[in-house]
Amino acid sequence: MTETDTMTDTKTRIAKVYINLKEGTLDPQGETIQKALRTMGYSKALSVRCGKVYEIEMEDDSPESKKQLEEICQRALANPVIEKFEIKW
Amino acid sequence: MTETDTMTDTKTRIAKVYINLKEGTLDPQGETIQKALRTMGYSKALSVRCGKVYEIEMEDDSPESKKQLEEICQRALANPVIEKFEIKW
Numbered sequence: 001m002t003e004t005d006t007m008t009d010t011k012t013r014i015a016k017v018y019i020n021l022k023e024g025t026l027d028p029q030g031e032t033i034q035k036a037l038r039t040m041g042y043s044k045a046l047s048v049r050c051g052k053v054y055e056i057e058m059e060d061d062s063p064e065s066k067k068q069l070e071e072i073c074q075r076a077l078a079n080p081v082i083e084k085f086e087i088k089w
Numbered sequence: 090m091t092e093t094d095t096m097t098d099t100k101t102r103i104a105k106v107y108i109n110l111k112e113g114t115l116d117p118q119g120e121t122i123q124k125a126l127r128t129m130g131y132s133k134a135l136s137v138r139c140g141k142v143y144e145i146e147m148e149d150d151s152p153e154s155k156k157q158l159e160e161i162c163q164r165a166l167a168n169p170v171i172e173k174f175e176i177k178w
Contacts, residue, residue, distance in 0.1 A: 012135060033143070033165070036165065037161055040164070040165065042157050042165075043148075044147050044154045044157045045146070045157065045161060046147065047146040048145050048146075049143070050141065050142070050143055051142040051143070051144065052142065053107060053109065053141065053142050054119075055137070055138040056134050056138075057135045057136040057137075058133050058134060058135065059132075059133040068131050068132075068134065071131070072131050072134060076122070076125065076126060076129065077122075
């Protein structure tokens with residue numbers, strides 16, 4: 001089976017990467033949303049923090065793929081100074 | 090001791106809202122990231138789709154709170170034309 005077959009077949013794996021601000025990091029975007037919600041009358045939303053999700057289709061779930069995805073998160077998707085990430089396969 | 094007590098001293102609840110593009114909606118941001126990853130040498134990432142997560146601290150998990158959060162998602166956080174959302178309490 002060629003690499004192309006693997007790509008088009010259902011052998012690929014979707015990994016989800018969740019990126020959130022670390023505890024203690026200020027989140028002005030979240031604060032703005034919370035204020036807007038309050039203005040709209042949603043009194044029960046006390047605070048909001050924003051994060052990102054990436055659904056990444058990986059060629060497979062081999063150790064090499066897992067290593068690549070870990071590096072992708074550290075080097076490209078997350079800012080390790082203020083953000084933490086979590087990968088779910 | 091109830092589950093509520095163990096979370097914090099208050100009775101608030103953190104709900105997570107996941108917002109993703111619907112199937113079939115183009116995601117130019119995700120495509121750009123995928124191309125960048127390929128340029129960086131990460132050949133195993135075949136496609137990327139971007140989404141958002143909101144961690145929303147709600148006053149409680151009463152039916153009224155759940156109704157408010159559902160409305161918040163529909164009216165403020167997601168664009169129902171191109172996005173779908175999922176709430177996890």
